[in-house]
Amino acid sequence: MVKVELRLSVRDLVPADLEHCGWSGSEQHLAGVARQLERARLGEVDYLAVCPPTGIPVAKGGVDYRAEEGAGTLWQLAVHPALQSCGIGTLLVAAAERRIRERGLWRAELGVEECNPRARALYERLGYVAFDRRPDSWDETAPDGSSRRYETVCTLMRKHLS
Template sequence: MDADWPEAMKMTSVVLKLSVRDLVHADLASCGWSGSAHHLAGVATQLERVRLGEVDYLAVCTPTDVPVAKAGIDYRVKEGVGTLWQLAVHPALQSCGIGTFLVEAAELRMRNRGLRHAELGVEESNPRARALYERLGYVAYDRRPDAWDERAPDGSLRRYETMCTLMCKELP
């Protein structure tokens, strides 16, 4: 903190009431912080799978019902396991506990479906996310390359390639 700030400002904190609900198509217009238009088109496609019961897609919202975090849970990747993917928290609100709130809500959703295991992949270039998952009880068990297409500012598609650490957790 800046030494010139009044003492009251150095100790100020804000409490934000959050809720979790299903992400819906209408939310995508306010989720630009989570990725490119190409990414959001992919999310829209995944939302179609919600109707089939193949996935859940969660949104953490402020009291004004605007999403500030999102995550998908895919139930088709591995039998009896909920696979978390596309987790994102608004950059201005990272490190405020919202990621923990989101993961715990996703785990509750999985337990309510009778699942006892959760898995996810975290990019090895994202140590902050891995530290969060480890604090929440996830354990690394393997590595796997991953890739997807991203739309560049000039409109062309680029292939993004990365290495992910696979992590799992037994749900109580």
């Protein structure tokens, strides 16, 4: 086994990054991320990128300050599939929590799909506690161009930040 260490930094995601984020979702998803970057410019959200020295994102995610009163809501968290379980998600969440505290807020919330136990285990390890569940859905475009409605159930989790 070869051990490889990556030097990673966290910065704001910028529009030019989106061409390198195809691993995180469909073109429709990336168009939605582009719209969220406009909200970031307005200060309503933070959208972060985790990058090696090349500057190309290997993880991304947002913090919405308008979704829940008094909290930063983490959403659209994604790590490049080839780099999952390497601690990058932990780094991304920690950076998001720092941004939340910098806004003077002391609570982070997120929703995790119930069909994603690995992500839920990460959030629990990081101190998030389930407090509710709710259905969620969105439209997706398949590779063949057809559209479908994706429906899921999310466990809502929160963490009080110190």
